[in-house]
């Protein structure tokens with residue numbers, strides 16, 4: 001089956017931006033664009049959401065819960 005390269009990239013990068021845990025197979029995580037620059041995708045696992053762990057954008061350095 002032919003796969004879109006971009007899709008593969010997203011699958012490989014499917015991990016929590018805060019703790020780095022793999023989100024593959026997890027349903028209870030959030031994914032959103034950086035509120036500051038919008039160029040990176042922030043992903044957070046259920047645990048980090050619950051604990052309100054901070055995340056950091058690799059591109060612009062924005063930090064936030």
Ligand SMILES: [Zn+2]
Nearest residue numbers: 016019045048
């Ligand atoms: Zn996490």
Ligand SMILES: [Zn+2]
Nearest residue numbers: 034037057060
């Ligand atoms: Zn950013």
